[in-house]
Amino acid sequence: AQSVTQLGSHVSVSEGALVLLRCNYSSSVPPYLFWYVQYPNQGLQLLLKYTSAATLVKGINDFEAEFKKSETSFHLTKPSAHMSDAAEYFCAVSVGGGKLIFGQGTELSVKP
Amino acid sequence: DTEVTQTPKHLVMGMTNKKSLKCEQHMGHRAMYWYKQKAKKPPELMFVYSYEKLSINESVPSRFSPECPNSSLLNLHLHALQPEDSALYLCASSQQETQYFGPGTRLLVL
Numbered sequence: 001a002q003s004v005t006q007l008g009s010h011v012s013v014s015e016g017a018l019v020l021l022r023c024n025y026s027s028s029v030p031p032y033l034f035w036y037v038q039y040p041n042q043g044l045q046l047l048l049k050y051t052s053a054a055t056l057v058k059g060i061n062d063f064e065a066e067f068k069k070s071e072t073s074f075h076l077t078k079p080s081a082h083m084s085d086a087a088e089y090f091c092a093v094s095v096g097g098g099k100l101i102f103g104q105g106t107e108l109s110v111k112p
Numbered sequence: 113d114t115e116v117t118q119t120p121k122h123l124v125m126g127m128t129n130k131k132s133l134k135c136e137q138h139m140g141h142r143a144m145y146w147y148k149q150k151a152k153k154p155p156e157l158m159f160v161y162s163y164e165k166l167s168i169n170e171s172v173p174s175r176f177s178p179e180c181p182n183s184s185l186l187n188l189h190l191h192a193l194q195p196e197d198s199a200l201y202l203c204a205s206s207q208q209e210t211q212y213f214g215p216g217t218r219l220l221v222l
Contacts, residue, residue, distance in 0.1 A: 006143040034207040043202055043213040090154055098143050098168060102154035
């Protein structure tokens with residue numbers, strides 16, 4: 001069965017520091033992978049997606065993620081954290097038929 | 113434009129009430145979804161409509177009744193809900209494998 005694991009339910013960084021949110025997946029077929037961000041009391045916003053084109057994917061707000069098949073990982077990074085990046089982040093894999101499998105989420109806190 | 117709209121933003125209802133949640137998209141997407149999300153948890157899939165036909169029902173209680181009047185609209189009819197149904201209800205639509213979410217309806221059942 002396909003699954004997604006996000007390492008760390010809570011990550012705290014200082015403003016201006018590197019952001020690294022980890023995601024590992026299991027999939028029997030080449031996956032479609034996504035990162036979504038959810039700000040308090042809002043819906044999910046698509047940050048970026050991997051659909052078997054380039055392995056380094058650039059998204060909105062300077063986020064990017066690298067697909068590493070050998071490590072079954074799709075970690076999300078941002079070179080310099082901003083206070084406005086504080087939110088819940090979800091990694092997800094598409095399993096076909098309109099279904100997304102979500103990770104448990106990582107709450108990002110940014111300290112001034 | 114990747115906008116999905118949902119109304120109302122907030123809803124408070126008693127256990128004997130009947131209410132409806134509405135979702136709309138004008139992106140030409142042919143698949144639409146309802147999710148339920150509890151605090152600090154990922155969204156849980158409830159229903160999937162593909163080409164206006166119900167294609168997935170994740171064993172959701174019958175007090176939740178989806179309806180897809182046309183390719184742009186998706187409703188969720190609510191009746192005799194329980195307090196544990198209080199949650200954020202999210203609508204999404206998709207193009208190929210990519211889902212785009214609305215802002216959600218925050219539901220409180222008293």
